[in-house]
Amino acid sequence: MSQPTTETGSTPAPQGDASATDASEARMIRIFDTTLRDGEQSPGASMNLAEKLEVAQLLEAMGVDIIEAGFPIASPGDFEAVQKIASAIHHSTICGLARCADKDIDAAWEAVKGARQSRIHVFLATSAIHREFKLRMSTDEIVERAVAGVKRAKGYCDDVEFSPEDACRTEHDFLCRVVEAAIDAGATTVNIPDTVGYATPTEIYERFTMLRNRVPNIDKAVLSTHCHDDLGMAVANSLSAVAAGAGQIECTINGIGERAGNAALEEVVMAMKTRQDYFHCTTRIDSTRLVPASRLVSKTTGIQVQRNKAIVGRNAFAHESGIHQDGMLKERSTYEIMSPEDVGFAKTDLVLGKHSGRAALADRAKMLGFTLTAEQLNTVFTEFKTLADKKKEIYDGDIVALVQHQISGSVDAQWTLVNYVVTSGKGRGPVVELTLRNGDEESTEKIEQGDGPIDAAFWAVEKITGVEVVCKDYRVRSATLGRDAIGEVNLEVEHKGRSYRGVGVSTDTVESTILAMLNAVNRIIADSPKPAQA
Ligand SMILES: CC(=O)SCCNC(=O)CCNC(=O)[C@H](O)C(C)(C)COP(=O)(O)OP(=O)(O)OC[C@H]1O[C@@H](n2cnc3c(N)ncnc32)[C@H](O)[C@@H]1OP(=O)(O)O
Numbered sequence: 215m216s217q218p219t220t221e222t223g224s225t226p227a228p229q230g231d232a233s234a235t236d237a238s239e240a241r242m243i244r245i246f247d248t249t250l251r252d253g254e255q256s257p258g259a260s261m262n263l264a265e266k267l268e269v270a271q272l273l274e275a276m277g278v279d280i281i282e283a284g285f286p287i288a289s290p291g292d293f294e295a296v297q298k299i300a301s302a303i304h305h306s307t308i309c310g311l312a313r314c315a316d317k318d319i320d321a322a323w324e325a326v327k328g329a330r331q332s333r334i335h336v337f338l339a340t341s342a343i344h345r346e347f348k349l350r351m352s353t354d355e356i357v358e359r360a361v362a363g364v365k366r367a368k369g370y371c372d373d374v375e376f377s378p379e380d381a382c383r384t385e386h387d388f389l390c391r392v393v394e395a396a397i398d399a400g401a402t403t404v405n406i407p408d409t410v411g412y413a414t415p416t417e418i419y420e421r422f423t424m425l426r427n428r429v430p431n432i433d434k435a436v437l438s439t440h441c442h443d444d445l446g447m448a449v450a451n452s453l454s455a456v457a458a459g460a461g462q463i464e465c466t467i468n469g470i471g472e473r474a475g476n477a478a479l480e481e482v483v484m485a486m487k488t489r490q491d492y493f494h495c496t497t498r499i500d501s502t503r504l505v506p507a508s509r510l511v512s513k514t515t516g517i518q519v520q521r522n523k524a525i526v527g528r529n530a531f532a533h534e535s536g537i538h539q540d541g542m543l544k545e546r547s548t549y550e551i552m553s554p555e556d557v558g559f560a561k562t563d564l565v566l567g568k569h570s571g572r573a574a575l576a577d578r579a580k581m582l583g584f585t586l587t588a589e590q591l592n593t594v595f596t597e598f599k600t601l602a603d604k605k606k607e608i609y610d611g612d613i614v615a616l617v618q619h620q621i622s623g624s625v626d627a628q629w630t631l632v633n634y635v636v637t638s639g640k641g642r643g644p645v646v647e648l649t650l651r652n653g654d655e656e657s658t659e660k661i662e663q664g665d666g667p668i669d670a671a672f673w674a675v676e677k678i679t680g681v682e683v684v685c686k687d688y689r690v691r692s693a694t695l696g697r698d699a700i701g702e703v704n705l706e707v708e709h710k711g712r713s714y715r716g717v718g719v720s721t722d723t724v725e726s727t728i729l730a731m732l733n734a735v736n737r738i739i740a741d742s743p744k745p746a747q748a
C-alpha cells in the first residue's frame with residue numbers, strides 16, 4: 215500500500231486510542247460490528263428479536279468491541295431488539311444509530327441506556343449531492359444540526375460517535391469543518407463513511423491523512439472507517455484507512471449490508487492478523503469464531519455465502535488440484551497462508567475430483583483404511599479419473615467403493631464392458647444394446663426382453679458371454695450421498711450348482727448391474743476347467 219505524503223508534506227503518526235508509542239508494537243484496532251444495523255439493511259436480511267440476540271451473543275463472545283445493535287427510531291421491533299441486546303450483553307459496547315433529530319437521539323438513548331457500555335451514533339450527510347437533493351440544507355445548517363445532534367447525545371452519554379454520511383464525496387474544506395465542529399461538540403469517535411463505495415484505497419489513505427493533518431482537534435477522537443463494497447474495494451479501503459491511522463473499522467459478518475454490502479469483518483480481521491508484519495495492527499477478535507459467526511448470520515438472514523468467499527467460504531481451505539494437494543501433503547504452507555483451525559474450520563479439505571492426483575488419492579485411501587500397492591493405486595486411479603469425469607466431487611464412499619471394486623475385481627477380467635444403451639418407459643418393454651470385449655474381440659447384442667432394464671441387462675450379458683446363471687440375490691445400495699451418488703450392486707448368482715459373487719459400482723444403476731454381472735461371470739470362467747493345451 216502506498217504511503218503518500220500529506221498536504222503539509224509529512225505523514226503523521228497514527229492516533230486515537232489505538233496508537234502505539236513504539237512503531238514496532240501492534241496497534242489495537244477497534245472492531246465495530248454493524249451486522250445488526252447496516253447488515254440488516256440488506257434487502258431480505260431482516261432478523262427477529264431472538265435471532266438478533268443470538269447473533270449479538272456470538273459477536274460478544276468473539277470479542278467485538280462495539281456492536282451497533284440497530285436504529286431504534288426505525289420501528290418498535292428495532293427499538294426492542296436494541297434494548298434487549300443492551301441488557302443481555304456485558305462486554306461489548308452497545309450502540310444505537312440516530313439521525314440528527316431529537317426524537318431519534320432520545321429513542322437511541324432509551325434503547326441503549328441499559329447497557330454496561332452505551333454509545334449513541336449520530337449521522338448527517340455532508341456531501342454536496344446529499345445536502346442539495348436529499349436534505350435540502352445549506353452548509354451552515356449542516357454544521358448547526360450536526361453540532362446540535364452530538365450535543366444532545368452527549369447530554370445522555372459520554373461515548374458519542376458522529377458520521378458525516380457520504381464523507382468520501384464531501385469537499386475537503388467542508389469535511390474538515392464538520393469534523394472539527396463535531397469533535398468540539400463532544401464526539402469521541404468520528405467515522406468517515408464511504409457510503410456509496412466510490413473511493414479507491416489511495417484516495418482513502420489521502421483523505422484520512424488529510425483529516426489528521428488539517429483538523430486541529432483530531433487527536434481528541436478515534437478516527438473510524440466504514441466502507442461499502444459497490445466497487446469491491448470495501449476491505450482494501452478499510453485497511454488503507456487503518457494504514458493512514460484509523461483506529462476503528464466498521465464492518466459486518468460475511469460483508470452483508472446496504473446494496474453490495476460492507477467490509478467483511480472476517481476479512482479485515484484476518485488480513486491484519488495474517489499480515490501483521492505489514493499492518494502492525496491487531497484486534498481483540500477470537501478468530502476461531504469467524505466460521506461459526508458466518509454460518510449463524512447466513513442461516514439467520516438466508517443470505518448464502520459464496521463457496522469461494524475469503525476466510526469463511528466452503529472453498530477457502532479446500533484444494534482439488536493434484537499439484538496443490540501433493541504440495542499440501544508435503545508442507546501445508548506451500549498453498550495455505552492461514553490455518554483453517556484458526557478461523558474455525560475443522561481442517562483443510564483435500565477435495566478429490568477430476569483435477570486430483572495419485573498422492574491425494576493414496577492419502578485418502580490410507581485414511582479410509584486401505585494401503586494400496588503401486589499397482590493397485592494405478593488401477594484405482596484410472597477408475598477414479600473416469601468416475602471424476604462423470605461426478606463433480608468424489609466422496610469417501612466413492613473411494614471405498616472403487617477400492618473394494620479393485621480388490622474384489624482382482625480376478626482376471628475376461629469380459630469387460632465397452633458400451634451399453636438402454637431405453638425403457640412406462641408401458642414400453644426395455645431394450646438394451648450391449649457391447650462387451652473379450653481379448654481383441656468385441657460382441658454386441660440387442661435384447662428386447664425382460665421385466666425392466668436391469669432384467670434385460672442380465673439377459674444381454676448371458677447372451678454375449680454364453681454363461682447362464684440363476685440370480686439368488688441382488689442388492690443395490692447407495693455408496694455415497696447426494697443426487698450424483700454411486701450405486702453399488704452386489705450379486706449372488708448360481709452356475710452349475712455353485713455360488714458366485716459379483717460387485718459393480720457406478721453412478722448409473724444399470725451400469726453397476728452389468729459390471730456386477732461381468733464380475734461374477736469372470737469368476738465363473740476363472741473357476742471353470744481350462745481346455746487342454748494342444
Ligand atoms: C447510510 C445509511 O445507512 S443511513 C441509515 C439508513 N437506514 C434506514 O433508513 C433504515 C431505517 N429507516 C426508517 O425506518 C425510516 O427511514 C425512518 C423511520 C428513519 C424515517 O422514516 P420517515 O420519517 O418516513 O422518513 P423517510 O425515510 O421517508 O425520509 C427520511 C427523512 O429523514 C431525513 N434525514 C435523512 N438523514 C437524516 C439525518 N441524518 N438527520 C436528519 N434528517 C435526516 C430526510 O431528509 C427525510 O426527511 P424529509 O422527510 O423531511 O424529506
Ligand SMILES: CC(C)C(=O)C(=O)O
Binds near residue numbers: 379408410
Ligand atoms: C450511517 C452511516 C455510518 C452509514 O451506514 C453509511 O454512511 O454508510
Ligand SMILES: [Mg+2]
Binds near residue numbers: 252407409440472
Ligand atoms: Mg453504511
